[in-house]
Amino acid sequence: MSAPKSIATLRLDGGVLCLDFINTIDNRKKISTCDYLNNFKELLQWYAHTGALSPKIIHTLERLAKDYPQKAAIVFEKSIVLRELLHRLFAAFMSGKNPVATDLVQFNSYIGEAYANIEMAWQAGTGKLHFNAPALEQVYWWLVKSAAELYTSASPAQIKECPACGWIFMDKSRNGSRKWCSMSTCGDVDKVTRNYQRTKRKKP
Template structure:
């Protein structure tokens, strides 16, 4: 089934975290699923990311020239990205044993599809035309190693997705307030109502 790549599915705030979040319910083996299971879905993701991450990618166009060949590399890059930054969000530190695999995957992606970095800022230089998705994801992941980016990486309190907290005071709890925030509010309301009804019955 095709994924509808809505704004919510780009709640990571940066391309690398959006890709990490293509695994849904990562910590629930019974319900976990992978939006990149079909190689063609990676192509559709690239098209959507071209629009949703236009500023980060310098207005270039993301492409996947060889979907079947790119899939194992994209999955490997995604998993090393998630492992490193999920652990860093919890521990508050970058572990070398998690950094090395990510750097290896980034090096492979950039060697296979060279790109130009923007001068003086994180991201890709404009005017390159088309850029392979895995190269763009590698650049995005590397940008997250900067201390000012790293310390703003959070894990959503509802869905477990990774996101970059761009709020002024760094206090975001949800990847998407309109989806995850509202779901948590609804759960709290239901629990309060159930508890109130229970107390009424006991009385």
């Protein structure tokens, strides 16, 4: 029996924050699948799992969500809309196609909101971008920043979709030959399946 799926055991195979966020659907090749994110609290748990936000910021957002539960619910829904929007944008990106015009307009509205709230800080002799006030919307602002940076710096050949589960990942291998989100999961399943099919064909 396989272990129950949870955020704590969720693999981070995307290689980039925004791609890991897209991959919070367990298997995009199946109609019935596990969604790891069902509310704002679980979204913060995912951030803690990735290490993308500090415990201090997460604690602040937890307090804000408790004080403003309706707003937290709206922000969560907007985050999930962003997740599916990013999936469509990167699917088009990988295929070398232009994004759907309405998707681009929608993403630009996210960019406008996020970058209106970003500022430069100077820490330990270097500049660092951060959001200028604690806000529940930070949970999708960071994802917008990650996606915009990846979308404008990567080549289509670097972003790939796992043929087994539909997860999207950045291929950082030296020769660009990575095929699976993870060789220990989808890669192994494919290997076992191919071995079974070969054995089956050999039987009289």
